[in-house]
Amino acid sequence: MSETHTATISVLVENSPGVLVRVAGLIRRRGVNIHSLSVGPTENPAVSRMTIVVDTPPDRTEQFAKQLRKLVEVRRATSIDGAATVDRELALIKVNATPGTRMEIMEIANVFRANVVDLTDRTMTLEVTGKGEKVDAILSLLSKHGIREVARTGQVTLVRGPQAT
Amino acid sequence: MARQIEPPSTKRASRAKTMTGAQVLVEALRREGVEVLFGHPGGASLPIYDALYDARDVRHILVRHEQVAAHAAVGFARASGKVGVCTATSGPGATNLVTGITDAMMDSVPVVAITGQVPRPVIGNDAFQEADVTGVTMPITKWNHLVMDVGDVAPSVQRAFYLARTGRPGPVLVDIPRDVSQESCTPEFLEGVPVPEYHPALDGTPKQITAAVEMLAAAERPVIYAGGGIISAEASVELTALAERTRIPVTLTLMGKGAMDETDPLCLGMLGMHGSVFANYAVNEADVILAVGARFDDRVTGRLRDFAPKARFIHIDIDPAEIGKNKPAHVPIVGDAKRVLGALAAQARAPKIDGWWAQIEEWRQRYPFRYRQRDGAISAQYVCEQINRLTGGSAIVATDVGQHQMWMAQWYRPRGPRSFISSGGLGTMGFGFPAAMGAKFACPDRQVIAVVGDGGFQMTMQDLITAVVHRMALPIIILNNGALGMVRQWQTFFYHDRRSASILRNPDFARIAEAFGARGIRVERPEQVDAALTMALAVEDGPVVVDILCDPEENCLPMIPSGQSVAEMIIDE
């Protein structure tokens, strides 16, 4: 295997049964790992957007997009490597928090503009939004308190400016 | 997720009287111009078969194994250019189609498979003869669909045929639960294009075509590398026109055989693993290669890095995903081969390549295909050469997979397209005889011949009875080398001749033929070959099995071993 990197592919698909399996199957068949995948409706109820981050050799990304375009249910597939983009991910982080450590955790949360969405006498749950690296960074700062659970949405991406993704 | 929303530009039209889902299916097939389909019934497809019972104009051919139905549909499609249709019941019937559907996928053949499914209420419950057929066939179809609403039968079939035959053709499967087939409805057929969001690019951009014209005109050692896409696109006339106008030599892939008249001196025949030495040398030395309707398959290129190392590529294909997939294209042209080659042929200027031709002719003289004839033994290549001579290259030949396939590819020189039908991408043993039957149904007035190996024939020979029932004039030539010859050859070359599981003890094929009610001839000596072939080609009222005992030690050469390059080609000198 040649060197790999993560690439982002944005895919507009028909909102119909089996599309997710088709897209995932096409990637699986090539032995490529899906780093993250997020799906949700778009401005058009008939169409969903998938943002897929895959570990792939750089020269294979465009080939992926081309193969995805061949699926009848795929309306558009763009490899958005290199384009100027807005990338966001949301994470929920449940961390150990005693009355003694709460303030320190709140400080970290402030720096990362994370919200406290749940609090008990032993835990605190934070909601943080940002690029993947930002989420990674807050996770590493919180780790010394003991992270109990994490749920991440995976990255969603749009190209900046008037141009379509 | 929500049900698929109807594409806006597609109107529902043509209201008719009440029909069952199965009757709608048959009516939809009729509207698509289907005259024959190949299949085998079962519980889940009983309603479909009941509807077929009344359909005089949609002829059902009963096969004895569903794999044969799929291969026959492929043979039908490849001989005629129309969509081939096969059908099977749920579960085991449908899974028996899988090999044939995969074959169609790999070779881009337009096929529609209709399968019965268990009734909707029990789908997902491991019901009797339930298999998740749309799940199973997802990676081996261009599109597939489980019909969950009787109103969806007609549009699904319309979409299936449209998708199978447009763009890069391929197989499509429609899975219909039994209760959907039984339910009544007032059918509504779509008008206009049934899949408006699917629109393959057809014309290359003028800028790229101009770039290709210039690159070809300036070339010193150009070669055209033409594949099966020429045949799918019916672009033989345009290919020939371009070759004649520019005098650029043409080499063909296995799938491209017959894309131009192979007796034309401009044609170098097949390239690749078992292609001619001169075709491979030409590609190896070429400075410009025009690849069209071809996909740089590893059986053509060998080690990619060393394939055509001096060349810049112009690559024309209807499928954008093929361009640059294996080799970078300097001039990529996405489009239909017929249209793009037509434009190229109109604008092309001939390069100055007399010296290049002199070189090619020297190779052609020096390295023709050749074979040895050992005393008293029949060489398989001799038989292939005789088939070519007796038919003048004007018959449709369907082959199975193995040495005999490559020998036929080397020796049979079709005069035009849709005359050489062979399993290319998948290399499916058992394909040849059923594909020949499909071709004969498509072209009853043409001579059709099956050339098969003793191994592969045994994978589908039960359907001899189908050929007998339909009194098909179909010679089946078995090049019987008592071996899985191609496997034995690889063992000889690469595994110290350790013949593990490659030697066959065979039944008496001529007597088997007779037991089926067909004619059978056994040929044991070289001097019997001609008469036997002549006789078999002349029979008009049924299949003839010609069992020809061939030299078991013969190897298929030349050969570029897998993953190697022209430099490592094994040549018989």
Ligand SMILES: Cc1ncc(C[n+]2csc(CCOP(=O)(O)OP(=O)(O)O)c2C)c(N)n1
């Ligand atoms: C279904 C299937 N199984 C196995 C193979 C592997 N295979 C390729 S060629 C070959 C030998 C074919 O033997 P035969 O039909 O006698 O033809 P020959 O090579 O002897 O001409 C085999 C086993 C295959 N191509 N297809």
Ligand SMILES: [Mg+2]
């Ligand atoms: Mg054999």
